[in-house]
Amino acid sequence: MLNSPILSLSNHTPIIYHHTPPTKFQSLPSCSYGRPEFSSGSCSNAFRRKGVVVKVKGMMKLEEEVVESGKRGDFGEGFDAIVIGSGIGGLVAGTQLAVKGAKVLVLEKYVIPGGSSGFYHREGYTFDVGSSVMFGFSDKGNLNLITQALEAVGCRMQVIPDPTTVHFHLPNHLSVRVHREYDKFIEELTSYFPHEKDGILKFYGECWKIFNALNSLELKSLEEPLYLFGQFFQKPLECLTLAYYLPQNAGAIARKYIQDPQLLSFIDAECFIVSTVNALQTPMINASMVLCDRHFGGINYPLGGVGGIAKSLAKGLVDQGSQILYKANVTSIITEQGKAVGVRLSDGREFFAKTIISNATRWDTFGKLVKGESLPKEEENFQKVYVKAPSFLSIHMGVKAEVLPPDTDCHHFVLENNWTSLEEPYGSIFLSIPTILDSSLAPEGRHILHIFTTSSMDDWQGLSRIDYEAKKQVVADEIISRLEKKLFPGLRSSIDFIEVGTPKTHRRYLARDEGTYGPMPRSIPKGLLGMPFNTTSIDGLYCVGDSCFPGQGVIAVAFSGVMCAHRVAADIGLEKKSPVLDGMLLGLLGWLRTLA
Numbered sequence: 001m002l003n004s005p006i007l008s009l010s011n012h013t014p015i016i017y018h019h020t021p022p023t024k025f026q027s028l029p030s031c032s033y034g035r036p037e038f039s040s041g042s043c044s045n046a047f048r049r050k051g052v053v054v055k056v057k058g059m060m061k062l063e064e065e066v067v068e069s070g071k072r073g074d075f076g077e078g079f080d081a082i083v084i085g086s087g088i089g090g091l092v093a094g095t096q097l098a099v100k101g102a103k104v105l106v107l108e109k110y111v112i113p114g115g116s117s118g119f120y121h122r123e124g125y126t127f128d129v130g131s132s133v134m135f136g137f138s139d140k141g142n143l144n145l146i147t148q149a150l151e152a153v154g155c156r157m158q159v160i161p162d163p164t165t166v167h168f169h170l171p172n173h174l175s176v177r178v179h180r181e182y183d184k185f186i187e188e189l190t191s192y193f194p195h196e197k198d199g200i201l202k203f204y205g206e207c208w209k210i211f212n213a214l215n216s217l218e219l220k221s222l223e224e225p226l227y228l229f230g231q232f233f234q235k236p237l238e239c240l241t242l243a244y245y246l247p248q249n250a251g252a253i254a255r256k257y258i259q260d261p262q263l264l265s266f267i268d269a270e271c272f273i274v275s276t277v278n279a280l281q282t283p284m285i286n287a288s289m290v291l292c293d294r295h296f297g298g299i300n301y302p303l304g305g306v307g308g309i310a311k312s313l314a315k316g317l318v319d320q321g322s323q324i325l326y327k328a329n330v331t332s333i334i335t336e337q338g339k340a341v342g343v344r345l346s347d348g349r350e351f352f353a354k355t356i357i358s359n360a361t362r363w364d365t366f367g368k369l370v371k372g373e374s375l376p377k378e379e380e381n382f383q384k385v386y387v388k389a390p391s392f393l394s395i396h397m398g399v400k401a402e403v404l405p406p407d408t409d410c411h412h413f414v415l416e417n418n419w420t421s422l423e424e425p426y427g428s429i430f431l432s433i434p435t436i437l438d439s440s441l442a443p444e445g446r447h448i449l450h451i452f453t454t455s456s457m458d459d460w461q462g463l464s465r466i467d468y469e470a471k472k473q474v475v476a477d478e479i480i481s482r483l484e485k486k487l488f489p490g491l492r493s494s495i496d497f498i499e500v501g502t503p504k505t506h507r508r509y510l511a512r513d514e515g516t517y518g519p520m521p522r523s524i525p526k527g528l529l530g531m532p533f534n535t536t537s538i539d540g541l542y543c544v545g546d547s548c549f550p551g552q553g554v555i556a557v558a559f560s561g562v563m564c565a566h567r568v569a570a571d572i573g574l575e576k577k578s579p580v581l582d583g584m585l586l587g588l589l590g591w592l593r594t595l596a
Ligand SMILES: NC(=O)c1ccc[n+]([C@@H]2O[C@H](COP(=O)([O-])OP(=O)(O)OC[C@H]3O[C@@H](n4cnc5c(N)ncnc54)[C@H](O)[C@@H]3O)[C@@H](O)[C@H]2O)c1
Pocket: 084, 085, 086, 087, 088, 089, 090, 107, 108, 109, 110, 113, 114, 115, 116, 117, 129, 130, 131, 132, 328, 329, 330, 331, 359, 360, 361, 364, 392, 452, 509, 510, 511, 512, 516, 517, 518, 544, 545, 546, 547, 551, 552, 553, 554, 557
């Protein structure tokens, strides 16, 4: 419908769009380190290296110093690792290595860290670029990977507990709040499906079984045999449980217990918001992780905005004696005799290191950065099983506070009439209102509405500048009308500020091929079996981020960062390793992936 040229704005009060800058990320937010709003977290300025506590200077090392020291031979033996990109995946890999004593250089194309988990300021508003729903940010258990990543570099952020993970507004007046308290959520869901009470308890109960197994493990690289076999030895039941569920998907398990098609569609929506695909295509381990963590540790929002996480990690990295360089656009990975040894930037500079870690997507890494090599077999297999998920259309708005009814929840998912529209472009609407939790993000009397919906690059190609801007306006207007009708009457006239980003915006500012949200299976996958880990077929080159195991999600890429750092540390001699067992395990994992 949104592609239809007959969709008109005529019956709406026109919205004033801000055209300077024309797209949301275009006028760059200044890097605001040291501003009062960033004091929400605290980081220790001391680090321990070789048993000595060392004081380091301020976080922003001079760029020239990095440029000089990064050249081959100028930095002692060079860097231990270069990380391409400072998304959460790259930053976690970098900081974890830095605390193990590695010299790391992070190269970021943009002017601030965070990638999809970045932020920007406009007219008194602090907007999160991507998701505002933070899993893994509690102070409980082993799966609070964001908390742990920050703690590793001496940082702690103040968080605000979210009482409701998401409020679903679904077809047939199904309105379900996912309460922080598990029993309250089950009670609410069961009130709609009393005949399926047993099935509901069994399905979510199976999720808890997996979550508890995950939560009992120390999480490190599944590609490192000494660790993996050690875990099997210490926690055999838990590891066997995870191995059993590794090739399974949530939808198939839900169907063992639940018959009601509407309830199965609800479970599809539960999975869709974290995987962009339905339950039949969502790995059971990933579904269990998110469907339980929201009740176990709860969803917690960082005071001052999601951008604070990346800023704290970047500061922590520098505090550990490693470095981050902004406006550093890597255009190629330099290989010598088949081994990755360095990178070249768009301005011609070259940096060298023992290992190269790419936080760019695998499509970008192997399609653009690795030159002159045919696509390795492993990557070919990955691309056979996974395709780029569509991108997003996002609307960042500031609105008058009175338009929101009292007790409005922070996160909403809206699919009005038809379950079949769930996965269609513009079919369902995600909405976050982070100012419900943290009013400091907006001027007084205002709220932030961050609205997004799936949209693919094809829809935005080949338009003139004028047509592109006009189309943004039409599409955004339609989404706002839908929200006005479903949730907030008077929304349009309450708008104080609005910026619209398209897949092109995401591609440009996040450097993700076609602005993709991440990988999604082409058909029904074998759970997580086909998802590659961090090593690649190029010696010395590793990948990290959402096109690695376990996939999309801030907590998921944080885990990928932890795994990557462990594997790299073993390979550069900072952790124990066994070359014989390595060969066997990597061979076995490679073979398992071919079964997917
Ligand atoms: N709307 C949303 O909610 C939303 C959107 C997208 C992603 N996300 C989340 O974030 C996760 C992605 O995190 P991630 O760690 O994989 O990566 P990321 O995409 O967030 O970050 C990658 C970083 O690498 C940089 N980069 C890419 N290519 C580069 C190059 N050639 N040279 C220098 N820098 C380069 C980018 O500028 C970016 O900062 C997703 O899985 C998802 O959960 C959320």
